[in-house]
Amino acid sequence: MELAKEIQEFLLDDALERFIRYVKIWTTSDQSKEITPSTKNQLDLGKQLVGELKELNLENIVQDEYGFVYAYLPPSKDFEKVQPIGLLAHLDTSPSVSGKDVKPVIHKNYDGEPIKYAQDKELTLTFHDSPNLEGYIGLDIITSEGDTLLGADDKAGIAEIMTACNAWSKFNNLKHGPIYICFTPDEEIGIGIDKVDKNKLPEICYTVDGGEIGQLEYECFDAWLAQIKFKGLSIHPGHAKNKMINAIQIASRFFSELPEAESPEHTEEREGYYHLGEMEGKSEETTARMIIRDFVLENNQKRMDYIKSLKQTYELRYPGLKIEIDFKHQYLNMLEYIEKKPLTVELAKRSIEKAGLEVKINPIRGGTDGARLSTQGIVTPNIFTGGQLFHSRKEFIPTLALQKAAEVLIYLAHLWTQQK
Ligand SMILES: [Zn+2]
Structure with missing residues (x-):
């Protein structure tokens, strides 16, 4: 026709x-x-x-x-x-x-x-x-x-x-x-x-x-949403030595460990990324939301494994700190x-x-x-x-x-x- x-x-x-x-x-x-x-x-x-x-x-x-x-x-x-x-x-x-x-x-x-x-x-x-x-x-x-x-x-x-x-x-x-x-x-x-x-x-x-x-x-994209909660301990800063666990400070250190090259502003075509979109909190508790994107599911799984390994490292480095991670699959x-x-x-x-x-x-x-x-x-x-x-x-x-x-x-x- x-x-x-x-x-x-x-x-x-x-x-x-x-x-x-x-x-x-x-x-x-x-x-x-x-x-x-x-x-x-x-x-x-x-x-x-x-x-x-x-x-x-x-x-x-x-x-x-x-x-x-x-x-x-x-x-x-x-x-x-x-x-x-x-x-x-x-x-x-x-x-x-x-x-x-x-x-x-x-x-x-x-x-x-x-x-x-x-x-x-x-x-x-x-x-x-x-x-x-x-x-x-x-x-x-x-x-x-x-x-x-x-x-x-x-x-x-x-x-x-x-x-x-x-x-x-x-x-x-x-x-x-x-x-x-x-x-x-x-x-x-x-x-x-x-x-x-x-x-x-x-x-x-x-x-x-x-x-x-x-x-x-x-x-x-294969798309994931990660919610990461840092639970610390707030103490008067004048008497905080060896006691305070500053959740918001630690969270910012944590996210600085992510590779800068894998961010939306440095990727295109088939490259995937981490994107920290929101972070809110205080020394006692801080919550961050991040999206993770790639065309290949396995690449995203590697990114999530890396975040999990950072959690272990940080909980060892800061005794008393608790990091809770919740990954949600948004679409395939x-x-x-x-x-x-x-x-x-x-x-x-x-x-x-x-x-x-x-x-x-x-x-x-x-x-x-x-x-x-x-x-x-x-x-x-x-x-x-x-x-x-x-x-x-x-x-x-x-x-x-x-x-x-x-x-x-x-x-x-x-x-x-x-x-x-
Ligand atoms: Zn449209």
């Missing part, structure tokens, strides 16, 4: 119109809230999508109490037995930059000169910010006015999925198996997916939440789950190629909702949206990306119909 020019044009117009509409709805999530959704306005976008999904003739459309939107697209005739797939995107935008009153601007026929912003005269977008921009000369680029993020992360993903649904409902020749749609809250604060109803998702899903055009991600590298279902990735690669794009595979130096789902048995690689410089006032997306990502989803669904 090849997509006719008429369908490609339809995809561009439809996805662009939706994208411009969705980014104007304020859906910033809030890290400080422990409820789901963390902000009520994510429900506004969800509600609107429920109405639009009805118009596109999807079935079983619900918005649940947590703000998840679920819908089901029945298969084309004679493709009832095809492997069902799920398509996911998130409703919220990052709390790191304002997402209120986003005013999208389309810079037509980008000429390679610095892009300027109406709301911030100092701000520019250049090749220095994103070397990919050079490849986008001649395309239309969407940015904000420079006072907010754009929200391509992840409203581009939502628009691309909705447009694919629209195309499936309009063009009978676009064959597909059963498709489950799920729009999720609070991805940016890392807790939304905890409330997902896994019964409403098939075993193979894709998040549409990646970056540059052509990108496919199916490997992420999804690669090992995805490798059990290699077709999931293989067909995604082929769909990207069918859309005329180069496949770009990157390991994610972080986690995704897909990583969490993968470890729970729902294999979920991440497909590009085409947006870039996420969580920034310089966030942008070429309009062509909206069309291309929708094409990829349509090819992907069609390729699944051809598997036995």
